[in-house]
Amino acid sequence: MTFNPTRRQVLVGGASIATIVAFGGVHPAVANEDRTKIAVRVEKDLSNLDPANRSGPVDLNVIWSVQQGLISFKPGSTEWELDAAEELEQVSDTEIRFKLRSGLAFTGGYGDLTAEDVKFSFERFIKPDSEGKPVTYAKDWSALDRVEVTGPLEGRIILKNPAPALYTIALADGSGRILSKKAFEALGEKAIATKLIGSGPYVLKEWTPREQFVLEINPDYKGAIKPHFLQIVGKPIGEQKTAEIAFQSGEIDFTAIDPESGKALAELPDASVTQIPAIDYVWFGPNIEKAPFDDIRVRQALRYAVDIDAILQGAYSGIYPRANSLLAPSLLGYWKDAPVHARDLEKAQALLAEAGHADGFKTKLTIEANARYEAIAQIIQANLAEVGIEVEIEALESAAYWALGENDASKDLELSLIKYNGKFDPGFQTQWFTSAQVGQWNWQRWKSADFDALHEKGGVTVDPAEREKIYIEAQKLLDESAAFIWITHNLNAFASRKWLKPGVLPNGNNWLYTAFTEATA
Amino acid sequence: MRSASLQIHLAFKLATALLAVAGSVVLLMALTRLIPGDPATVILGSRATPEAVAALNARIGLDKPLVEQVFVFFGRLVSGDLGEDVFNGRPVLALVASALPNTVALAISAMLCAIALGVPLALLSARWPGGKIDRLIAFLSVGFISTPSFVVSVFLLMVFSVTLRWFPVLGAGESGDLGDQLWHLVLPTAALAAGWVGYIARLLRSSLLEVLGENHIRTLRAYGVSETKILVKYALKPAVLPTVAVLGMGFGELLGGAVFAEVIFNRPGLGSLIYDAIRTRNYPVVQGGVFVIVLLYVLTNLVADLSQSLIDPRERSRLISGRGQ
Numbered sequence: 001m002t003f004n005p006t007r008r009q010v011l012v013g014g015a016s017i018a019t020i021v022a023f024g025g026v027h028p029a030v031a032n033e034d035r036t037k038i039a040v041r042v043e044k045d046l047s048n049l050d051p052a053n054r055s056g057p058v059d060l061n062v063i064w065s066v067q068q069g070l071i072s073f074k075p076g077s078t079e080w081e082l083d084a085a086e087e088l089e090q091v092s093d094t095e096i097r098f099k100l101r102s103g104l105a106f107t108g109g110y111g112d113l114t115a116e117d118v119k120f121s122f123e124r125f126i127k128p129d130s131e132g133k134p135v136t137y138a139k140d141w142s143a144l145d146r147v148e149v150t151g152p153l154e155g156r157i158i159l160k161n162p163a164p165a166l167y168t169i170a171l172a173d174g175s176g177r178i179l180s181k182k183a184f185e186a187l188g189e190k191a192i193a194t195k196l197i198g199s200g201p202y203v204l205k206e207w208t209p210r211e212q213f214v215l216e217i218n219p220d221y222k223g224a225i226k227p228h229f230l231q232i233v234g235k236p237i238g239e240q241k242t243a244e245i246a247f248q249s250g251e252i253d254f255t256a257i258d259p260e261s262g263k264a265l266a267e268l269p270d271a272s273v274t275q276i277p278a279i280d281y282v283w284f285g286p287n288i289e290k291a292p293f294d295d296i297r298v299r300q301a302l303r304y305a306v307d308i309d310a311i312l313q314g315a316y317s318g319i320y321p322r323a324n325s326l327l328a329p330s331l332l333g334y335w336k337d338a339p340v341h342a343r344d345l346e347k348a349q350a351l352l353a354e355a356g357h358a359d360g361f362k363t364k365l366t367i368e369a370n371a372r373y374e375a376i377a378q379i380i381q382a383n384l385a386e387v388g389i390e391v392e393i394e395a396l397e398s399a400a401y402w403a404l405g406e407n408d409a410s411k412d413l414e415l416s417l418i419k420y421n422g423k424f425d426p427g428f429q430t431q432w433f434t435s436a437q438v439g440q441w442n443w444q445r446w447k448s449a450d451f452d453a454l455h456e457k458g459g460v461t462v463d464p465a466e467r468e469k470i471y472i473e474a475q476k477l478l479d480e481s482a483a484f485i486w487i488t489h490n491l492n493a494f495a496s497r498k499w500l501k502p503g504v505l506p507n508g509n510n511w512l513y514t515a516f517t518e519a520t521a
Numbered sequence: 522m523r524s525a526s527l528q529i530h531l532a533f534k535l536a537t538a539l540l541a542v543a544g545s546v547v548l549l550m551a552l553t554r555l556i557p558g559d560p561a562t563v564i565l566g567s568r569a570t571p572e573a574v575a576a577l578n579a580r581i582g583l584d585k586p587l588v589e590q591v592f593v594f595f596g597r598l599v600s601g602d603l604g605e606d607v608f609n610g611r612p613v614l615a616l617v618a619s620a621l622p623n624t625v626a627l628a629i630s631a632m633l634c635a636i637a638l639g640v641p642l643a644l645l646s647a648r649w650p651g652g653k654i655d656r657l658i659a660f661l662s663v664g665f666i667s668t669p670s671f672v673v674s675v676f677l678l679m680v681f682s683v684t685l686r687w688f689p690v691l692g693a694g695e696s697g698d699l700g701d702q703l704w705h706l707v708l709p710t711a712a713l714a715a716g717w718v719g720y721i722a723r724l725l726r727s728s729l730l731e732v733l734g735e736n737h738i739r740t741l742r743a744y745g746v747s748e749t750k751i752l753v754k755y756a757l758k759p760a761v762l763p764t765v766a767v768l769g770m771g772f773g774e775l776l777g778g779a780v781f782a783e784v785i786f787n788r789p790g791l792g793s794l795i796y797d798a799i800r801t802r803n804y805p806v807v808q809g810g811v812f813v814i815v816l817l818y819v820l821t822n823l824v825a826d827l828s829q830s831l832i833d834p835r836e837r838s839r840l841i842s843g844r845g846q
Contacts, residue, residue: 193608238787238793239785245683249683
């Protein structure tokens with residue numbers, strides 16, 4: 001009853017293993033040695049390539065590289081530079097004149113880029129589509145009255161009101177891309193969601209859904225922004241861990257990573273890790289319409305009771321920067337003298353006693369379910385327990401969590417932990433805290449007429465210095481309310497091959513493929 | 522009379538299968554709309570205005586009552602239309618058709634791999650029950666069954682992709698390059714098959730030991746037939762019947778269960794298509810994908826059911842003679 005293998009069985013077994021090993025050896029998944037092309041990981045597949053109906057940064061990054069705007073963002077900055085426009089002048093608060101470069105042409109034989117195309121592309125946002133519905137990003141151009149064509153390559157953008165944010169929210173962003181009117185009319189509105197026609201540095205050579213997209217240099221491109229790599233292959237990889245493994249195995253050259261993985265990846269011989277402070281805003285706060293949070297003393301007690309530095313240490317490995325106000329340091333309106341609220345349990349207990357809650361109370365903290373937010377919630381839970389506040393944590397799946405912004409669902413919230421993405425204009429960030437957003441995205445349900453007025457004023461003030469003062473004043477009001485306990489502006493981290501310099505914008509989500517270059521030693 | 526009995530049996534099985542498919546789809550459509558969240562929030566960002574959300578829902582037809590949407594789905598199904606991706610208007614049928622071969626290839630290769638390893642292991646165990654080999658195989662089998670597949674996946678990736686760089690991490694291989702596609706299939710197959718190897722080995726071993734204890738086997742031994750010949754030639758065929766039934770269900774489970782392998786190995790199959798669509802509340806893709814999975818599940822069970830009837834002479838004769846109907 002024992003198994004005694006014969007010599008033949010041993011030899012056959014050994015030979016089989018050797019064959020498998022040899023077979024494996026001839027198919028190595030080696031790193032990309034060809035430095036004229038790169039493979040980058042994108043978090044999801046392309047969805048909709050119509051600039052007016054795009055579905056997120058993955059779409060936008062590709063649209064940017066294929067379609068030109070009058071202006072585009074400068075690599076690594078929130079500032080812009082001329083793109084399809086040779087000249088762009090703010091003639092008055094409500095008029096912008098532009099002159100296009102000559103010789104710019106659309107791919108696919110759709111002719112030259114003209115001022116008519118600019119008019120068509122921008123006015124799409126203020127006109128209903130073929131079904132009578134507004135385009136998805138209609139709000140970006142809400143200040144637009146009309147575009148007047150004054151010559152084949154010249155025109156005037158006429159606004160209904162001053163809109164200083166227009167440059168970063170629309171003109172340099174996705175909503176400022178110039179479509180070919182001729183292509184749109186020939187292909188139809190539906191087809192342009194999947195077929196990208198542009199005049200920019202790259203062409204979308206291939207898009208195999210859920211496998212990859214391929215950008216290749218546009219041989220007919222005559223613009224000023226010069227791309228470096230001949231080919232850029234985008235691989236949609238949803239799982240962060242898979243992306244990191246693919247990077248380690250050499251199948252991709254660039255990926256966003258969890259900053260905590262940065263140290264391990266940086267130790268790879270051919271890898272380089274870049275960290276860029278982000279412009280998001282993560283905070284937690286109470287619904288101030290609900291007792292006992294309608295009492296400012298209770299809100300102040302919360303702020304004294306929570307240890308933000310412990311959260312940054314425990315949930316963010318101590319590598320994320322602390323936020324003390326709404327706007328991140330790289331944005332206009334950053335409040336550098338914002339108070340840093342240190343933990344003070346005695347003050348917290350005194351305030352609670354003063355408010356009639358010396359024995360504490362029970363409450364619920366709602367979060368989006370993921371490991372980091374759960375860690376934050378547990379630290380908050382432990383911190384507040386020390387002053388007698390018993391916190392129940394409610395973790396909701398992502399879509400269910402964000403559905404709280406619909407149908408006034410936020411009215412039942414007590415405490416909530418929230419992360420919003422930032423954009424380059426401060427007015428984008430302040431809009432969510434206005435009174436009009438109560439019932440939608442102002443989950444603290446905090447209302448301030450003064451704040452609303454400052455937000456409105458900031459939106460139409462053209463002078464940057466004046467705008468800066470306005471947004472700092474607005475942040476002071478947020479601070480006085482004690483309804484917002486800021487945690488971090490987040491941190492973006494990327495792993496790339498040592499020879500690759502990525503072109504990432506300060507928000508971390510948006511990349512300029514044209515700005516991906518070879519790193520110089 | 523005899524063929525009528527078989528036809529009734531087949532018709533009954535088919536009708537049950539169709540009913541199961543239709544019921545599953547209706548249930549799914551109801552469930553997907555009960556959970557909070559919608560595609561508009563995904564498309565427009567989490568802080569879209571209610572007006573923009575309403576306009577988008579109207580554009581993609583999600584403003585209609587659920588019952589109307591169910592009828593629209595089945596109405597379209599008759600003409601072979603599974604609807605459109607809400608994000609870009611691509612036909613769901615095309616998305617499913619491009620993903621399905623990757624999933625079917627993975628499920629088939631995992632099942633074949635599990636059979637190819639599981640059956641010999643079962644034979645070895647049954648050949649020397651209680652011996653060292655049997656104990657070793659029992660240990661390995663339980664180990665394979667109890668180790669979560671995602672752990673096996675990550676382990677395989679770290680060893681064979683990152684350290685040795687023998688196998689790729691991503692995708693299903695270059696379209697049209699069979700060798701490349703097979704190469705991309707190795708690790709997901711191994712990850713998916715591991716548990717089934719152990720399961721088949723344990724299940725078949727039990728059946729074999731049961732058959733080996735029967736009278737006709739004792740007679741064969743008395744005639745001096747070798748133990749290996751008895752095992753392979755006379756015991757395996759009757760012993761394999763319960764395993765065939767399990768494999769039928771197992772194949773269906775592999776089609777649905779391939780999702781983790783497809784997500785970890787970034788394989789563009791049906792499982793990952795549905796997974797992504799659920800995350801983005803892309804209802805038409807969820808419905809179309811699940812419909813096809815359910816259809817395949819029911820069909821493989823039907824085939825397993827019928828093939829079991831054909832393999833088992835007693836069942837075959839009962840069906841043909843019409844007894845027991």
